Amino acid sequence: MGPRGGISRCPCGRKLLTVCLSRSIQAAGSQLGQSKDYALPNASWSQDMLDLYNRFLDMTKDGLWKRIPSYNNILDHIPESMKLTYEKRKDTRLFLRSIDAEGAGFEYVMFLNTSEKRVVCLFQPGSYLEGHPGFAHGGSIATIIDSTIGSCAISVAGKVMTANLSIDYVNPVPLGSVVLVDSKADKVEGRKVFLSCKMQSVDGNTLHAEATALFIQLDATKAQKQQASCQ
Numbered sequence: 001m002g003p004r005g006g007i008s009r010c011p012c013g014r015k016l017l018t019v020c021l022s023r024s025i026q027a028a029g030s031q032l033g034q035s036k037d038y039a040l041p042n043a044s045w046s047q048d049m050l051d052l053y054n055r056f057l058d059m060t061k062d063g064l065w066k067r068i069p070s071y072n073n074i075l076d077h078i079p080e081s082m083k084l085t086y087e088k089r090k091d092t093r094l095f096l097r098s099i100d101a102e103g104a105g106f107e108y109v110m111f112l113n114t115s116e117k118r119v120v121c122l123f124q125p126g127s128y129l130e131g132h133p134g135f136a137h138g139g140s141i142a143t144i145i146d147s148t149i150g151s152c153a154i155s156v157a158g159k160v161m162t163a164n165l166s167i168d169y170v171n172p173v174p175l176g177s178v179v180l181v182d183s184k185a186d187k188v189e190g191r192k193v194f195l196s197c198k199m200q201s202v203d204g205n206t207l208h209a210e211a212t213a214l215f216i217q218l219d220a221t222k223a224q225k226q227q228a229s230c231q
């Protein structure tokens with residue numbers, strides 16, 4: 001099911017309500033000078049994406065799952081304790097949030113389950129992520145996998161970086177379709193976090209990709225040197 005153009009074309013009352021509500025929240029947020037949270041429904045989200053979003057939102061009610069807000073600056077993403085070592089720059093932007101047009105780039109929202117060391121991402125690739133005609137570029141798939149697994153690694157070990165990411169591309173991902181990226185931390189050994197991930201269709205019948213990753217918790221001294229070298 002592809003992305004839809006506008007709220008007025010929506011056949012379903014619930015979708016209309018969700019979109020209006022999220023817009024009001026965002027408008028209120030921007031009036032207060034807060035950053036825009038992109039991980040909320042917009043008019044480009046397909047019915048599949050909205051249904052899945054509402055299903056996960058229901059699962060947040062008992063506190064086991066948490067929706068992760070998403071901003072266009074990495075410093076608005078990371079925990080407060082990690083922010084202290086970085087200086088906010090106005091000219092940088094989170095790669096996944098670099099396309100402004102709704103529905104054209106990475107439409108996604110992540111949910112975290114801390115006790116299961118798991119992050120699930122609902123992802124709807126837009127038309128500017130094309131590789132082969134009609135399908136998502138492999139680099140965009142790697143990007144959303146790296147970010148989902150990365151968010152999981154951050155929740156487990158704080159300040160980390162990808163050391164290794166290995167992806168098996170099993171079936172192409174149609175643009176505008178919705179896929180679930182399900183990642184979990186399998187093992188922590190000292191500074192090393194080993195994770196795995198599956199990208200599947202909403203009905204679970206199609207496996208699109210499988211990945212494993214190694215994230216390394218940054219050594220405080222080395223991290224300071226890295227930071228100094230890019231300022």
Ligand SMILES: CCCCCCCC(=O)SCCNC(=O)CCNC(=O)[C@H](O)C(C)(C)COP(=O)(O)OP(=O)(O)OC[C@H]1O[C@@H](n2cnc3c(N)ncnc32)[C@H](O)[C@@H]1OP(=O)(O)O
Nearest residue numbers: 077146147150151161162163164192214216217218219222
């Ligand atoms: C929405 C927000 C989510 C964002 C998530 C996005 C994440 C990213 O994209 S990060 C960007 C891509 N990654 C990078 O640029 C990282 C570049 N690499 C580096 O900076 C460094 O190599 C780094 C930090 C990963 C590790 O360096 P360093 O801290 O010096 O680790 P080092 O001491 O060499 O190694 C630690 C351990 O890891 C192991 N290790 C390191 N790299 C690897 C590797 N590639 N494969 C296997 N093992 C490795 C070492 O063998 C060592 O093991 P042991 O302790 O058993 O001897």
